[in-house]
Amino acid sequence: MFKQLGLIGCGLMGGSFALALKRAGMVRSVVGYSKSPSTTERARKLGVIDIEASSALQAVSGSDVVLLAVPVAATEATLKAIRHLVTRDILVMDVGSTKRDVVDAARRSLKEQVGSFVPCHPMAGKESSGVEHADADLYQGRQVIITPIERTLVAQLKKAQQAWEAVGGVVVKMAPDAHDAAIAAVSHLPHLLAFAYMNGIAGQSGADDFLALAGPGFRDFSRIAASDPTMWRDILLANKTELLAQSRKFRESLTALEALVAAGNGEGLATQIRQAREVREPWRMGGT
Ligand code: NAP
Secondary structure, three states, X not given: OEEEXXXXXXXXXXXXXXXXXXXXXXXXXXXXXXXXXXXXXXXXXOOOOOEEOOOHHHHHOOOOEEEEXXXXXXXXXXXXXXXXXXOOOOEEEEOOOOOHXXXXXXXXXXXXXXXXXXXXXXXXXXXXXXXXXXXXXXXXXXXXXXXXXXXXXXXXXXXXXHHHHHXXXXXXXOOHXXXXXXXXXXXXXXXXXXXXXXXHHHOOOOHHHHHHOOOHHHHHHHHHHHOOHHHHHHHHHHOHXXXXXXXXXXXXXXXXXXXXXXXXXXXXXXXXXXXXXXXXXXXXXXXX
């Protein structure tokens, strides 16, 4: 049981965590801070936070657990702003979609207190951002990847695990680099492709007529193209090396399929489609 959650970034992810932790009876009060005072005020009015803070440092003051739920590019500045109040007794976590850059930022900004920081990435979310979409059930049954480093304090790691389990998460631990390589393949690349695909259609004359005819296949394939531009700009840039490696593999695969189509090689094409189907069909989302 925590005394006070200091929430920095009262949006979809942070707001959902606050609502779920309160519902689980794991925290007495939530003090929140967001960049725009209007967001912080909305979070209080919606009952996501109990008290509005006017700075990140103020949100941390008196808190025994702190969650950073800001765009990954804002991690370092935020940690620098709060570092004077971070002690061995405070658990500090994030929810950022990339981990190598976040861990590097934590080492630089928290220095000897970096052990209090437990890097986390919940495999949950939606395209719609903002506190009005916060949902106490968002983390229910979803994997939460924790990427501890050698200096992470065991006591804080245990508390982080308990907090995520209390909000319904299924905790998986791995190294930051392994996280970034895997997530580039299953999340960052599909987003890049969805953006490219939509722009490829939109750049054609007759695009509106094409889109008017689209059905469920298009809906499923393109859903994530509606994601938040700022958030995804930051993520794609933060995981550049792994993302570009995955993009190269994708190009090779696409080129091979195009060659089969161009050659009219139905047998080869069917083999490739069968292979894809055999991997996709039995797949189930982790944690559920
Ligand atoms: P969001 O709904 O837009 O919320 C982000 C919040 O952070 C907003 O309230 C924003 O405040 C605030 N903020 C931005 N810069 C800040 C700063 N410098 N200091 C304090 N607050 C700041 O976005 P989200 O979907 O919750 O994403 C937050 C994090 O979760 C990102 O790092 C993302 O990588 C990660 N994540 C997202 C998903 C997903 O599906 N959405 C999934 C997994 C992980 P204003 O309203 O004032 O701008």
